[in-house]
Amino acid sequence: MDLKTQKRLAANILNCGQNRVWIDPQELSEVSGAITKDDVRRFIVKGFIKAKPKVGASSARAKISREQKKKGRQRGMGKRRGKKTARTGKKVVWMKRIRSIRKDLVMLREKEKVTRKQYAKLYKMAGSGMFKDKANLHLQVTKMKEADIVKEEETVKKQ
Known part of the structure; x- marks a missing residue:
């Protein structure tokens, strides 16, 4: 039939x-x-x-996936698509970095580990993207101190 x-x-x-x-x-x-x-x-x-009624896509699998992601699962390297900046923008990364560096700079100034002139110089350097992170900043501070010590020794020798 x-x-x-x-x-x-x-x-x-x-x-x-x-x-x-x-x-x-x-x-x-x-x-x-x-x-x-x-x-x-x-x-x-x-x-x-x-x-017959329309058959839609079930959201059960999506729900399970969402719950797993809340726990921090399914976020490894194999699940990532696109560039690194697709997940966190360049601007957000920059803001995070510069804020931590500037906060550290203020702490150094308050503890008098750097002078006001050095602070101003380091602040501008930070704004220009000279420092990758706080460790890099501290390295520069120690170099500045060493340079100041060398200058003082030279002035003492001249006199």
């Missing part, structure tokens, strides 16, 4: 695909006699032919 024509007509009437058309299995012989659209409409009204 071929119901291709009936399914095609029903799909047209119900505004759905042929796969979504459901025909009552007990009424197959009766439905197979339908030739025109009017015949098919009659069977739709009787309830012998119906449109």
Whole structure:
């Protein structure tokens, strides 16, 4: 019993695909006699032919994934797509870095490990992107101190 024509007509009437058309299995012989659209409409009204509900994408897997990510899972190197800056922008990284360096600079000034002149110089250097991190800043501070000591020794020798 071929119901291709009936399914095609029903799909047209119900505004759905042929796969979504459901025909009552007990009424197959009766439905197979339908030739025109009017015949098919009659069977739709009787309830012998119906449109199955749309099947959406389940969000269960997405929900599980979201919960795992909350725990910190599924965030390894293998899951990452795109550049490093796709996850955290360059500006955000810069702000984080410069803020920590400047905070450290203020601490050094308050503890009087650097003079006001040195502070101003280091502040400008930090703003220009000279320091990669706080350790780099401290390295520069020690170099400045060593340079100051050498200068003092030279001035003492001249006198």
